[in-house]
Amino acid sequence: NAGVTQTPKFRILKIGQSMTLQCTQDMNHNYMYWYRQDPGMGLKLIYYSVGAGITDKGEVPNGYNVSRSTTEDFPLRLELAAPSQTSVYFCASTDPQGTYEQYFGPGTRLTVT
């Protein structure tokens, strides 16, 4: 049972480059989330999705885009990377009909220089 998987684990980007962080879950959860965690801080919600084809902004969406074409996948796109986007990114999913527990991926450490 893989749970929530994220790729890559680490990435270094130059300012202005773009990339996509991949997230896949195999638990058939409708709700999926992207968070960022800055050093020594808590989690801030970037985007979330309540099902395929439905996405919405969270607390800090600027500089990011998402899509949800399937229940399993929820990629996060960074356009024109900036040093302020240096962070650890977590993908998570939950089944709101169940325990409300969030299941997290292992995270992606992104550095923009």
Next chain:
Amino acid sequence: AQTVTQSQPEMSVQEAETVTLSCTYDTSENNYYLFWYKQPPSRQMILVIRQEAYKQQNATENRFSVNFQKAAKSFSLKISDSQLGDTAMYFCAFSYSGTYKYIFGTGTRLKVLA
């Protein structure tokens, strides 16, 4: 607006001792869920314990237990017989029924000393 406050940025405890991490929250909702997540140096977020607001009985999971005071909007985590492997960042989180939204506190860094 819902908020979660963890007022202890850092704590330390001797191995085998007991430690309590504090968490307070603010909400006008009646049906909600509270969580404690552990984040060890590996970065993986791990659920430690959860509490449904409608349950008066405090949740327990082995060495971990909570003191849930609904009227005071307080949700503290007690770790008994602390182990070196408990060294981690601990996050308190809140979610209310019928919404996508999870609110996380800023975390408490716990260090267990040998």
